[in-house]
Amino acid sequence: MMENMLMTRIVDTVSREPNDASQRNWAADDRSVARSGVEIDRLVKFWDRIAERYSKRPVADEASYQKKLAKTREYFAPTMEVLEIGCGTGSTAIAHAPHVAHIRATDISPKMIEIARAKAEAAAVSNVDFEVSSIEDLQVPDGTQDAVLALSILHLLEDEKAVIAKVHRMLKPGGVFVTSTACLRDAWKYVAVMALLGPLGRRLGLMPAVVKVFTLDALVAALTNAGFDIAYQWRPAPDKAAFIVAKKPIGASA
Secondary structure, eight states: OHHHHHHHHHHHHHSOOOOSTTOEESSSOOSOSOOOHHHHHHHHHHHHHHHHHHHHSOOSOHHHHHHHHHHHHTTOOTTOEEEEESOTTSHHHHHHGGGSSEEEEEESOHHHHHHHHHHHHHTTOOSEEEEEOOTTTOOOOTTOEEEEEEESOGGGSSOHHHHHHHHHHHEEEEEEEEEEEOOGGGSHHHHHHHHHHHHHHHHTTSSOSOOEEOOHHHHHHHHHHTTOEEEEEEOSSTTSOEEEEEEOOTTOOO
16 A cells, blocks of 8 residues: 555656766666657557546646746747647646747647647637657757747656757757756655665556656756756755756857
């Protein structure tokens, strides 16, 4: 019973809400953003299986979520083209839709996208296009996006640094990369529980195949090393997700 409670808490923490000493990958290889078809199929099955429950789960910290929405909109303009990767069941994209020209929202899970499209139709939102795509397969011309959102996703990637670099290329100079990321190494209780229960959780299909454990400092370093300037950074508590707005400098090349 205790193991089930701990596993639920971990999934709530790492789900959408290491080459150095500060990081550890609880999956396997960390050398490339590319994943095999088998790995992607496992991910799709995991997120498809929990999609319905995920869509009905209330926001764990509504005040923090609303603050993140409001801060993100400070960087929006009515003419903007926005991309969201790992959009889940679409709630954030739909909430932001009135504040920009268009949002392209992607997720690896067909079931998540199915739910997102139904939500958009119910809300009469017409400027968000939801599509099924992995981050690896996502095709975006360099220098075309005004903003990219990656909320509760970077810690679930095999190579977050490669994805950060890819996003940098997608953005126009002056564009923003908005992230909310569980930096689990800053909360030691999760490190201990992950070490104990992580392998079991993956075998039972209760956790994603990859959960990266890194610090906020490591995440900030990955963003700045990719060429971003940190425009805003906030975290309600050490065991909460870190919210960062990173800006591509005006003079930067694609």
